[in-house]
Amino acid sequence: MRRGPASRLGKRNALESAIGLGLVIVGVVIVADSRSDYHGDRGSGTLGPGFFPTWTAVLVIVLALLLIAHNTVLREEPSAGGAADDVPEAPPPHRWRAIPTIGIACAYVGLIPTLGFGAASFLLVLLCMRLERAPWLQAVAIAAGCVALGVVARDYAFIELPTGLAGL
Amino acid sequence: MSFLNELQTVFSPEVMLWAGLGVLLGTLVGVLPGIGPTSAMAMLLAVTTQMTPLSGLVMLAGIYYGSQYGGSTTSILMNMPGEVSSVVTAFDGYPLARQGKAGHALTVAAISSFVAGTIGLVLLTLFAEPLSNLAFYVKVPDYFLLLLLAMTIIVSLAGRSLTKGILSAAVGLLFATVGLDPVTGTPRLTFGSDTLLNGFSFASASIGLFALGEVFFNAESSVRGTLVSAVGKLYPSLREILGVVPTMLRSTAIGFVGGLLPGVSPSTTSFIAYDVERRIAKDPSRFGKGALEGVAGPEGANNATTSSGFIPLMIFGIPPSPALAVLLGAFLIYGLAPGPLLFSQQPDIAWGLIGSMYAGNVMLLALNLPLVRMWVQVLKIPYRILAPVIILLSVVGALSLRNNYFDVWVTLLFGLIGYLMRKFDFPLAPMILAIVLGPRVEALLRRSLQISAGSWTVFVSDPVGIALCVLIVLSLVGGLWQRRRLRHDQFD
Numbered sequence: 128m129r130r131g132p133a134s135r136l137g138k139r140n141a142l143e144s145a146i147g148l149g150l151v152i153v154g155v156v157i158v159a160d161s162r163s164d165y166h167g168d169r170g171s172g173t174l175g176p177g178f179f180p181t182w183t184a185v186l187v188i189v190l191a192l193l194l195i196a197h198n199t200v201l202r203e204e205p206s207a208g209g210a211a212d213d214v215p216e217a218p219p220p221h222r223w224r225a226i227p228t229i230g231i232a233c234a235y236v237g238l239i240p241t242l243g244f245g246a247a248s249f250l251l252v253l254l255c256m257r258l259e260r261a262p263w264l265q266a267v268a269i270a271a272g273c274v275a276l277g278v279v280a281r282d283y284a285f286i287e288l289p290t291g292l293a294g295l
Numbered sequence: 296m297s298f299l300n301e302l303q304t305v306f307s308p309e310v311m312l313w314a315g316l317g318v319l320l321g322t323l324v325g326v327l328p329g330i331g332p333t334s335a336m337a338m339l340l341a342v343t344t345q346m347t348p349l350s351g352l353v354m355l356a357g358i359y360y361g362s363q364y365g366g367s368t369t370s371i372l373m374n375m376p377g378e379v380s381s382v383v384t385a386f387d388g389y390p391l392a393r394q395g396k397a398g399h400a401l402t403v404a405a406i407s408s409f410v411a412g413t414i415g416l417v418l419l420t421l422f423a424e425p426l427s428n429l430a431f432y433v434k435v436p437d438y439f440l441l442l443l444l445a446m447t448i449i450v451s452l453a454g455r456s457l458t459k460g461i462l463s464a465a466v467g468l469l470f471a472t473v474g475l476d477p478v479t480g481t482p483r484l485t486f487g488s489d490t491l492l493n494g495f496s497f498a499s500a501s502i503g504l505f506a507l508g509e510v511f512f513n514a515e516s517s518v519r520g521t522l523v524s525a526v527g528k529l530y531p532s533l534r535e536i537l538g539v540v541p542t543m544l545r546s547t548a549i550g551f552v553g554g555l556l557p558g559v560s561p562s563t564t565s566f567i568a569y570d571v572e573r574r575i576a577k578d579p580s581r582f583g584k585g586a587l588e589g590v591a592g593p594e595g596a597n598n599a600t601t602s603s604g605f606i607p608l609m610i611f612g613i614p615p616s617p618a619l620a621v622l623l624g625a626f627l628i629y630g631l632a633p634g635p636l637l638f639s640q641q642p643d644i645a646w647g648l649i650g651s652m653y654a655g656n657v658m659l660l661a662l663n664l665p666l667v668r669m670w671v672q673v674l675k676i677p678y679r680i681l682a683p684v685i686i687l688l689s690v691v692g693a694l695s696l697r698n699n700y701f702d703v704w705v706t707l708l709f710g711l712i713g714y715l716m717r718k719f720d721f722p723l724a725p726m727i728l729a730i731v732l733g734p735r736v737e738a739l740l741r742r743s744l745q746i747s748a749g750s751w752t753v754f755v756s757d758p759v760g761i762a763l764c765v766l767i768v769l770s771l772v773g774g775l776w777q778r779r780r781l782r783h784d785q786f787d
Contacts, residue, residue, distance in 0.1 A: 146715070150462070153469075157469060157484060160483075160484060160486070161483065161484070164481065164483060173745075174741050174744055174745070175476075175481075176476030176479055177483060178741065179468075179472060179741070180469065180472045180483060180484060183468045183472065186461075186465045190458055190461055190462040193458050194459070194462065197458065223515075224514055224515045225514040228511055228514040229511055232507065232510075232686050232707060232710065236707050239700075239703070240700060244690070251687065252684070252687070255682060256679055259679035261680075276684075276687070276688075277691070280342075280695075284342055285345060286342070286698075288691070289700070
């Protein structure tokens with residue numbers, strides 16, 4: 128069933144509130160970690176390494192709470208008819224089509240130390256292009272080109288790329 | 296004049312080579328939708344550490360201003376901006392292309408970009424050194440307020456929500472605090488991890504936020520333009536070119552002044568220039584249907600903004616845009632401190648960079664006009680090829696700076712953050728600016744409070760400080776007011 132603009136907006140608000148809550152937790156952890164270093168080693172009159180993170184984290188907590196309040200209390204839940212204008216131009220958050228791409232990127236980064244940069248890059252490009260229904264020949268050629276790019280980066284730009292099992 | 300003394304450095308084959316490569320890459324990046332100058336500069340930032348500082352800076356700067364030229368090609372031929380700053384160019388550029396006058400639009404865009412970019416550079420050359428002398432009189436507390444003002448202006452102009460803008464900057468500042476304390480050397484926010492002692496690398500953060508974040512976000516977007524591949528006759532008549540000269544000059548003035556202010560991006564000034572041209576035109580109804588002024592105005596403005604943006608960067612070390620924040624990161628990685636001392640202590644770097652931009656502008660004119668048909672072919676490269684290549688280059692970029700695989704994971708983490716920020720409308724510019732300026736903001740704040748023995752009145756102890764504090768408050772109130780007005784207008 129297709130969701131209406133009001134439902135999309137409601138879900139977006141809920142997700143934004145979740146982000147806000149996450150930031151509040153991060154802020155509290157940082158305040159707790161930084162408080163002991165607030166004054167540093169030279170006594171209460173000086174400012175230590177914890178001074179700046181403490182106040183920045185307090186700012187993050189306050190703003191995150193404001194964001195949560197804005198999304199849950201202050202913002203009126205729009206009616207189905209009047210909500211269309213308020214729906215942002217960016218893709219609605221219920222579309223998570225980036226997840227496969229993110230998954231592939233994570234797998235790629237995870238595989239590099241084992242397979243080596245060249246082999247992992249070859250697989251990445253081949254997989255991405257085949258998912259986009261590129262012809263096999265084109266996919267293999269571009270994947271091989273990317274491996275060549277890695278060799279150039281290693282041999283001419285002197286970047287130490289992991290070699291792994293494949294030795295490439 | 297110091298600039299003339301450094302001409303030998305500017306026209307050395309090495310500088311010319313890197314300037315040429317930079318503008319070529321910049322044009323390519325500008326032409327290709329889905330990859331911006333900030334991403335490209337971030338990916339290549341670490342690679343440039345293998346070069347001399349001047350060569351690296353010249354190449355990165357070339358990518359930045361070169362992309363402004365390239366962006367117009369995509370706007371005109373595809374009705375889809377290669378760069379955000381070229382959105383407005385499409386309003387009249389694409390109708391011109393549909394009328395078979397794509398060549399005319401591309402030529403006017405290139406000439407306007409060249410004229411505005413060069414005038415901007417002349418003004419930069421004339422004012423950079425005198426203004427840098429002025430910067431010597433800025434005291435430590437005032438310098439802190441100046442950086443804070445730059446951040447609040449960027450926050451107030453970026454995105455649709457002020458809360459999200461400030462939150463973005465605050466989280467960026469938190470990221471900047473991880474690692475060793477710059478004053479005492481004590482570890483903080485490392486949670487016992489040795490890997491975090493060196494903090495998050497700026498290169499990893501910028502590559503993740505801009506390059507990977509964009510790839511992830513584009514995976515959800517299915518917007519594709521329709522390419523008008525017939526360029527037609529390239530050169531318009533002399534009368535047509537002379538007709539847009541006043542537009543070029545007006546847009547240069549708008550773009551140059553706008554570029555001096557943090558947060559005023561080339562895209563903002565291109566909108567303003569377009570609006571001004573439409574308002575003063577004898578027949579405003581021509582706009583949107585293929586008016587050459589509608590191409591010359593925005594293109595001139597965005598290039599002038601690009602040139603003048605180097606003034607706050609090189610004089611105060613304040614980057615007015617995310618791309619220049621990456622360039623500031625490059626300065627810091629090379630061990631150079633942009634600021635008033637740059638012109639007196641490293642004149643070869645300061646003037647070499649400015650001088651290379653003159654040469655780069657000429658190269659861009661040569662690249663953009665005769666090679667326009669080649670760029671049309673480049674436009675046919677599908678995004679499915681670009682996306683994995685960007686991921687691959689991001690890994691290379693992240694690894695090349697410290698050769699630490701942890702940086703690759705950090706890049707991926709920032710990629711996710713960048714994706715979520717785009718998705719939920721959090722502006723990226725305040726975060727990247729906060730990450731690059733964070734250590735300096737903190738050091739200046741703590742030094743100021745040490746000078747005053749902990750008293751916050753040090754920030755309002757002189758007229759400059761009071762004026763800066765007022766401006767900070769005004770920028771935030773102005774940002775809030777602007778958003779309320781926008782929301783009100785939308786509701787109406």
